[in-house]
Amino acid sequence: xxxxxxxxxxQLTADQSAVADAKSLESFRVKYLGRSGLLQQIxxxxxxxxxxxxxxxxxxxxxxxxxxxxxxNDRKKVLESxxxxxxxxxxxxxxxxxxxxxxxxxxxxxMDEICDIFQQMGFSIHEGPEKETEFNNFTALNxxxxxxxxxxxxxxxxxxxxxxxxxxxCLLRSHTSPGQIRIMQQFKPPLAVVIPGKVYRPDAVDAxxxxxxxxxxxxxxDKDIKFSDLKGLIExxxxxxxxxxxxxxxxxxxxxxxxxxxxxxxxWQEGKKDWLEIMGCGMVHPNVFKAVxxxxxxxxxxxxGLGVERIAMLRHRINDIRxxxxxxxxxxxQF
Ligand code: PHE
Numbered sequence: 001x002x003x004x005x006x007x008x009x010x011q012l013t014a015d016q017s018a019v020a021d022a023k024s025l026e027s028f029r030v031k032y033l034g035r036s037g038l039l040q041q042i043x044x045x046x047x048x049x050x051x052x053x054x055x056x057x058x059x060x061x062x063x064x065x066x067x068x069x070x071x072x073n074d075r076k077k078v079l080e081s082x083x084x085x086x087x088x089x090x091x092x093x094x095x096x097x098x099x100x101x102x103x104x105x106x107x108x109x110x111m112d113e114i115c116d117i118f119q120q121m122g123f124s125i126h127e128g129p130e131k132e133t134e135f136n137n138f139t140a141l142n143x144x145x146x147x148x149x150x151x152x153x154x155x156x157x158x159x160x161x162x163x164x165x166x167x168x169x170c171l172l173r174s175h176t177s178p179g180q181i182r183i184m185q186q187f188k189p190p191l192a193v194v195i196p197g198k199v200y201r202p203d204a205v206d207a208x209x210x211x212x213x214x215x216x217x218x219x220x221x222d223k224d225i226k227f228s229d230l231k232g233l234i235e236x237x238x239x240x241x242x243x244x245x246x247x248x249x250x251x252x253x254x255x256x257x258x259x260x261x262x263x264x265x266x267x268w269q270e271g272k273k274d275w276l277e278i279m280g281c282g283m284v285h286p287n288v289f290k291a292v293x294x295x296x297x298x299x300x301x302x303x304x305g306l307g308v309e310r311i312a313m314l315r316h317r318i319n320d321i322r323x324x325x326x327x328x329x330x331x332x333x334q335f
Contacts, residue, residue, distance in 0.1 A: 002049075002053070002057075003042060003045070003057060003060070005060045005064070008038070008064070012032070012064075012068075015028055015031070015032075016028070016071060019075055021079060022076075022079050025072065025075055025076060025079060028072070029072050032068050033065070033068055033069070033072065039061060039064060039065055039068065042057065042061045042064075043061060045057075046058060046061075105324075105332065106312055106316070106324065106332070106335040107214055107308055107309065107312060107324055109335065110308055110311060110312040110315075111196045111214060111216065111308055113241070114194075114196075114216055114237075114241065114306070114308070114311070115194055115196055115216065117237055117240050117241060118194045118218065118237065119194075121192075121233070121236070121237075122192055123192045123193055123194045123218070123220075124192065124193050124194075125193070125194055125195075125196065126179065126182075126183055126193050126194075126195050127179075127195065127196065127197055128173070128176070128178060128179040128182050128195060128197065129173075130172055130173055130197065130198055130199075130200070131158065131170055131171075131172060131173075132170065132171055132172070132173040132178045133162040133163070133164050133165065133168065133170055133171075133178075134150075134162045134165055134168035134169055134170070134171060135162055135164040135165040135168060135181075136164075136173075136178035136181045136182065137155070137171055137173050137174060137175070137177075137178045138150055139165060139168070139291070140178075140181045140288065140291035140292065141177055141178070141180070141181065141256060141257040141288060141291075142256045142257050142285050142287040142288055142291070143256045143257070144256065147256065149174065152202075153202060154174060154201060154202065155171050155172075155174045155200075155201070155202070156171060156172040156174075156200050156201075156202055156211075157169050157170075157171045158170040158171055158172070172199075172200035173197075173199055173200065174199055174200060174201050175199050175215060175217075175305060176195050176196070176197050176199060176215040176216065176217035176305060177217055177257060177303070177305060179193075179195035179197070179217050179219075180195070180217060180219045180257075180284075180288070180303060181288075181291065181292060183195070183219060184219075184221065184288075184289075184292035184294065185292050185293070189221040189222050189223070189294075189299050189301070190221065190222040190223075191219065191220070191221050191222075192219070192220045192221075193218070193219050194216055194217065194218050194219075195216065195217040195218075195219070196214065196215075196216045196217075196308070197214065197215065197216075198212055198213070198214055199212070199213060199214070199215050200212050201213075205322065207319065207320040207321060207322065208320075208321055209321065210309070210321050210322070210324075210325065212325075213307060213308070213309050213321070214307070214308035214309060215305050215306065215307055215308065216305070216306050216308060217303070217304070217305050218233075218281075218302075218303060218304040218305070218306075219284070219301060219302075219303050220233070220301055220302050220303075221284065221294075221299050221300070221301030222299065222300070222301070223298065223299060223300070224300060225283075225299075225300045225301050225302055226300070227260065227283055227302075229302060230281060230282070230283065230302040230304070231250060233302065233304075234248070234250075234264055234279070234281060234304065235248065238264075238266060238278075241311075241315075242266065242315065245268070246266055246267075246268065247266065247267045247268070247269075248264055248265065248266050248267075249264070249265050249267075249275065250262040250263075250264055250281075251263050251264075251265060253280060253282075255280055255282055256285065257282075257284070257285050257287075257288050257303070258280075258281065258282025258283055258284060258285055258303055259282060259283060259285045259286075260282055260283060261280065261281070261282030261283075262280075262281055262282060263277055263279070263280050263281075264277075264278050264279045264280075264281060264304075265277050265278065266278050266314070276314055277310075278306060278307075278310065278311060278314070279304055279305060279306035279307070280304065280305050280306075281302065281303065281304035281305070282302070282303060282304075283300060283301065283302055283303075284300070284301035284302065284303050289301075309321050309324060312324075316335065
């Protein structure tokens with residue numbers, strides 16, 4: 001009798017895939033490797049084969065035996081290791097495998113929350129470019145040519161001329177206030193906007209300084225806006241953001257683009273010792289209105305600028321600004 005080993009292999013593959021448990025494995029073993037199994041039949045038949053066919057059939061039979069033994073042994077091990085559980089068993093009481101879910105960065109969360117509060121009060125959100133002109137960043141904001149903040153040490157200048165001002169250059173905005181100029185050039189009052197974004201200053205990096213940080217600018221312009229509107233707005237915002245217990249004070253200050261100007265300090269404790277500066281603000285300077293082409297004396301406005309990192313640090317008692325930018329998961333997942 002001659003054997004068709006191709007047919008045998010096809011049948012074998014089908015039988016192997018039908019092996020699902022110990023019982024079917026045993027019948028598989030008996031069928032192929034058993035005392036009167038297929039392999040034995042092949043060996044038995046060899047006695048009657050013509051001598052020139054013997055080595056060929058013998059070789060095929062040996063290869064077959066080897067692969068059968070490997071399959072049976074391997075499958076036995078696999079079935080034994082999962083023996084205690086019926087196949088397809090699902091235990092709903094086992095704890096699940098939790099996937100870690102990402103979330104927004106604390107700075108993004110803080111900016112969104114601040115913008116939301118102002119949005120609820122009727123402000124809309126605008127963003128301006130990080131690459132600005134010297135005109136928008138300084139000149140239109142009534143910052144004189146000799147003002148120290150124009151110095152290269154306080155501003156990153158770019159190797160590109162300012163198209164709006166002769167002899168001036170482009171720069172990375174050093175505050176979000178140029179956003180005020182862009183808004184007023186584009187829209188007529190009444191307007192109420194907040195402008196969140198990144199700002200850049202060539203500061204040496206330490207626990208409280210970074211060459212890049214985030215600000216949110218606010219601008220409200222209409223007829224008859226008063227300093228009391230500014231105080232009321234800031235007070236409402238701070239109470240919403242930090243809670244009704246927050247204490248605050250307006251301390252006179254100077255900014256070239258607002259007059260009068262103030263800095264706002266907050267404190268959680270009674271007593272004057274730990275006031276923390278949180279933002280700058282004031283009434284829009286008439287020269288700023290002039291720079292954007294608003295008619296003389298028609299409008300008044302209020303403006304403020306707050307540091308997002310500083311606010312997040314105060315609220316969450318974070319003592320080093322560098323944590324925000326290192327993207328260490330141990331820091332990020334706390335918030
Ligand atoms: N631009 C100021 C700063 O960066 C903050 C500010 C904005 C002050 C608007 C007054 C009005 O310090």
